[in-house]
Amino acid sequence: DxxxxxxxxxxxxxxxxxxxxxxxxxxxxxxxxLWYKKYPAEGPTFLISISSIxxxxxxxxxxxxxxxxxxxxxxxxxxxxxxxxxxxxxxAIAGSYQLTFGKGTKLSVIP
Amino acid sequence: xAGVIQSPRHEVTEMGQEVTLRCKPISGHDYLFWYRxxxxxxxxxxxxxxxxxxxxxxxxxxxRFSAKMPNASFSNLKIxxxxxxxxxxxxxxSSKGVSxAFFGQGTRxxxx
Numbered sequence: 001d002x003x004x005x006x007x008x009x010x011x012x013x014x015x016x017x018x019x020x021x022x023x024x025x026x027x028x029x030x031x032x033x034l035w036y037k038k039y040p041a042e043g044p045t046f047l048i049s050i051s052s053i054x055x056x057x058x059x060x061x062x063x064x065x066x067x068x069x070x071x072x073x074x075x076x077x078x079x080x081x082x083x084x085x086x087x088x089x090x091x092a093i094a095g096s097y098q099l100t101f102g103k104g105t106k107l108s109v110i111p
Numbered sequence: 112x113a114g115v116i117q118s119p120r121h122e123v124t125e126m127g128q129e130v131t132l133r134c135k136p137i138s139g140h141d142y143l144f145w146y147r148x149x150x151x152x153x154x155x156x157x158x159x160x161x162x163x164x165x166x167x168x169x170x171x172x173x174x175r176f177s178a179k180m181p182n183a184s185f186s187n188l189k190i191x192x193x194x195x196x197x198x199x200x201x202x203x204x205s206s207k208g209v210s211x212a213f214f215g216q217g218t219r220x221x222x223x
Contacts, residue, residue, distance in 0.1 A: 034211055043115070043202050043214030044154070089154060091197070098167060099212060103153035 003027045006102035015111050019077040022024050023090030026071065034070040034099070035064060035075045038087045045109055047088075048075070053086045115215035121222045129191040132218045135184055136205030144212060145178055145188050146202040149176050154202070160186065193222045 005024045013019045021035075031052040036044035050057040050064045050073070057064050064078045077084055090102040116135040124130050136143045144159040158168040163180045171178070175194070180186040190197055200219050204212040 026131035036211075036214075038118035041216070043204070043216050049211055089181065096158060098159060100156070101146075 002102070004090055004100050004102040006088075006090055006105050008105050009103070010106040010108070012108045012110060013080045015082055016079045019030075019075075019080045019084065019107055019109065021075040021077075021090075021105050021107065023073045023075075024071060025073075025092050027092070027094055027100075029094040030100075031095065032099060033064070033073050033093055033094040034091045034093075035062075036089040036091060036101075037087060038104070040102050042097070045090055050065075067068075077107075082109050082111050085109045115203055115205050115213050117201075117218050119158035119218060120216065121153045121219045121221075123223065124193055126194055126222055127192040128222075129189065130197075130220060130222070131187040132201050132203075132220070134188075134203030134215060136186070136203070137213055138184070140205035140207045140213075142206045142212070143180060143186050144204040144206075145186070145212075146204065146214075148200045148202060148217070157188070157201075177219075192217045193220075195222045198222050 002020045003026050025082045035047040038044040048059050048062045048064050050066050055066050066073045073110040084109050087104040089104045091099045112167045118133045141162050145157040146154050147152050157170045158178045160180045178188045198221050200217045202213040202214050206212040
């Protein structure tokens with residue numbers, strides 16, 4: 001049973017527009033959430049995170065929103081750039097440092 | 112620091128052979144994770160260590176899989192005997208706290 005779900009396997013966005021990647025989770029014990037970005041033939045790289053005590057965290061063009069009541073988080077990229085094209089993984093931690101990942105969403109930013 | 116280093120980058124082996132994947136974590140990190148990525152299941156945690164001690168190996172699929180961390184700068188994942196369904200990309204990651212695990216570039220394993 002997937003505790004972290006990314007229901008959109010792919011997303012295409014025009015350059016300059018906003019990209020919104022969504023993630024849902026089922027385990028109410030998750031208290032820390034992370035987004036990773038992965039290029040082909042490379043390992044995932046950490047992008048941005050948010051603690052469950054916050055509802056928003058911003059880092060440059062990247063903003064993560066957390067809605068605990070809906071068990072939902074999203075990653076916004078504004079403006080989207082062709083270099084943002086990659087697979088984005090949502091991950092969550094419950095207490096320990098064991099990351100549980102979603103299956104990823106492939107983002108394509110079209111020039 | 113060069114980051115998490117995994118070797119080999121690619122491994123092709125015949126069914127039944129032993130496979131050893133290696134990982135050097137980032138110096139100073141006290142957590143080490145082994146993940147497997149497949150199309151069907153995404154990124155799955157196989158096992159993780161804290162201060163060289165295995166903490167949770169519930170993700171290890173079968174007894175054919177084993178992992179060790181003899182010291183803070185090295186870990187290996189062994190599959191013996193290997194099977195075609197073990198074909199996947201295996202990632203090692205390390206972390207210190209919840210700042211976010213750093214991943215290696217992965218080992219693409221193909222068992223024929």
